[in-house]
Amino acid sequence: MIEIKKISDDDVFEAVSLSEYAFNLAPMSAKKVVELQKREKKENTWGLYNENKLCAKVVILPLQMYIQSRLFDTGGVMGVATYPSSRRKGYSKKLIIESLKIMKEQGISISILHPFSHSFYRKYGWENYCEYKKYTISMHSFILNDNKDEGTVLLKKHDWTELNQIYEKYASNFNGMLKRTPEWWDLYKNHCAYQAVYYNEDSLGGYLLYNIKDRNMEIEEFVFLDVLAQKALMQYIQNHDSSVDSITMKVPVDDHMSNLLENPILDQRVVPYFMARIINVENFIKQYSFVSTGNKSRILMRIVDEYAKWNNDLFEINIEADGSAKMYRMPSYLVEDMKCSIGTLTTILMGFQSASELFKYGLLDGKKKYVELFDEVIPPTRPYTADLF
Secondary structure (H helix, E strand, O other): OEEEEEOOHHHHHHHHHHHHHHOOOOOOOHHHHHHHHHHOOHHHEEEEEEOOEEEEEEEEEEEEEEEOOEEEEEEEEEEEEEOHHHOOOOHHHHHHHHHHHHHHHOOOOEEEEOOOOHHHHHOOOOEEOOEEEEEEEEHHHOOEOOOOOOOEEEEEOOOHHHHHHHHHHHHOOOEOOEOOOHHHHHHHHHOOOEEEEEEEOOEEEEEEEEEEEOOEEEEEEEEEOOHHHHHHHHHHHHOOOOOOOEEEEEEOOOOOHHHHEOOOOOEEEEEEOOEEEEOOHHHHHHHOOOOOOOOOEEEEEEEEOOOOHHHOEEEEEEEOOOOOEEEEEOOOOOOOOEEEEHHHHHHHHOOOOOHHHHHHOOOEEEOHHHHHHHHHHOOOOOEOOOOOO
16 A cells, blocks of 8 residues: 655665665765755655555755745755656655645745756646856956955854855845755855855955865855955955866856956856745735736736646736735636746746746747736846755
């Protein structure tokens, strides 16, 4: 008999072994096992059992994510794994569909994940919501056009209290950044050897998290609250020119660091990153703020959601003059103004793609005037996440 339930105490190490095998991980040290268990907590891990034997698992992390500078309860899906002997039996599909129900019951409005395959998760309603830009830069090219900086950059021991003060101000400017708990910050100790913090008088303005290996400075996070902080941190990077030959870093796609360099020759690559999926569309819309136009708007939208039937319906979205909104279920025989999948709706509301762009590519159907209206009421935002799980 197949049963999906939280894993038992007896299966904690079995779940770790399943992750090792499914993701081609080398056998973990005791330290690594403890780190994985801190993230994949037993109470967040659900297993699919066949005749009481663990065959597959999924982890649902209880997270909070910034959207429009406010925190939304978010389900972080990770660690979806199945033993080879249990594959092609639909076990992963059963777990993923069940995870949608679990997240709905937990009051979660939206879910995110880092996909091993975008096409696999797209089938279940997740869609891209952010990309990042990866720079690979020769240190010879990394010369500021103005090396007059203000403030001080100090190499610090791991002090997450200071970093989090900066991070939260920075993160709230994006759709998709996570709120980090002390426990979450603590995991960075094993991934980033160094941290440097920018101070301007008594205020905190930015930081770097990085490693140096084989004469390459790999910057995991480059966070700044203003251009002064950005320039000072860039000067700090440049000051490593005697010990570092190259720099790699991940930044938001709208980064324009080249404006501050004498010779802006940067190898840049845009990388698709996390995917998102609205879990409960009615609850999500209640929390969402549309553009305050001063006028009321009404759109009749048919949402297609094969795996979360509670979203699969015709809704009237009533947007008030102040940007607040509610959804109402409508008789299915009415003719909609717009029709799209839950994934398409998610990527629009996260600010990653416009309704008009998706309409052009046939990923959204509807009357053009309503498509344009929907674009008008979606706030301009910057989707990005700096985390990985």
